[in-house]
Amino acid sequence: MSSVGERIKAARNNKGMTQKQLAKKLGVSEGYINEVETGRKVVEEKFIERAGKVLGGDLSEMTTLFDNIAYEERKAAENAPTGYAKVKANKVKETINDVWNDAFGSVLKSVSVYNYDLNKPIGKKELPVISNKIEGYAQDKVLYIKIENNDLLGFRICQGDLAFANLTSEIENNKIYLIDVNGERVLRQLKKLDSNKVLMISNKNMVRTETAHPKEIKVIAKLNRLEVEL
Structure with a gap:
């Protein structure tokens, strides 16, 4: 479980709220809240700020998943052949985009x-x-x-x-x-x-x-x- 997820779960329990009730207030699914609390979902700063306002707690600690992925992959690519470095750089970009898209998917909607x-x-x-x-x-x-x-x-x-x-x-x-x-x-x-x-x-x-x-x-x-x- 991530530290962010632990804090959200603890704050929610202190408020006497269910995952379903919190999800409704934040405009996301109950499954999304469950994945956040169990560390399976990467959340962005605005979501944490909104959760903090609803729960009344200090949830400002952010996950460093993106920085860690980028750093490790970049470090490995520095000592690799040029072609391999490009492949790894593209993989890093795709991974970060996938994680962001997954995190935003439950809180954003396309308006035509x-x-x-x-x-x-x-x-x-x-x-x-x-x-x-x-x-x-x-x-x-x-x-x-x-x-x-x-x-x-x-x-x-x-x-x-x-x-x-x-x-x-x-x-x-x-x-x-x-x-x-x-x-x-x-x-x-x-x-x-x-x-x-x-x-x-x-x-x-x-x-x-x-x-x-x-x-x-x-x-x-x-x-x-x-x-x-x-």
Whole structure:
């Protein structure tokens, strides 16, 4: 058992928590916690910091597995033929990547990037899973939307930017949404005027407003955060 795993297990027991309860709070599987505590799983610093916050203990001691692997393999390769050294260097890199990927696999999730049609992904981004959610939303309800035009330029939302969004059919006043109106997918700021009218706001070169009945608008996703393309 690793010293990190021992500390996590001891802190968990002191809190009276089961592995399942701890896993839920950290957004990982119960099996992941079991492997960490028994030393079969290499964990990264951010996971240890999060575990420390949940358990209230000092879990700052880090495993040195990566450094040890790299050092031993590099030392052996220094006295070996050039070709062998390259093979060993590649093996070290692959080993470290495999261990990191395994460690991150349970705490990160790929979030797909879509155009407005949401037809098929055009890319992916990795985001952390915390308490079984991504940025407070259900994992199967989040996505990235690539901005296709400058309809909301006045809101500093430009073509090519990426917006983190969540799927929804509800309208919150003054939020920006991907909607389907008159058979077209567009981004608009929405505001309910009354039960029969919704104000749709765009801002390309100047503010433009349109009104529609709620039944004429299909709300698809709400934009929550913008990642600017530089």
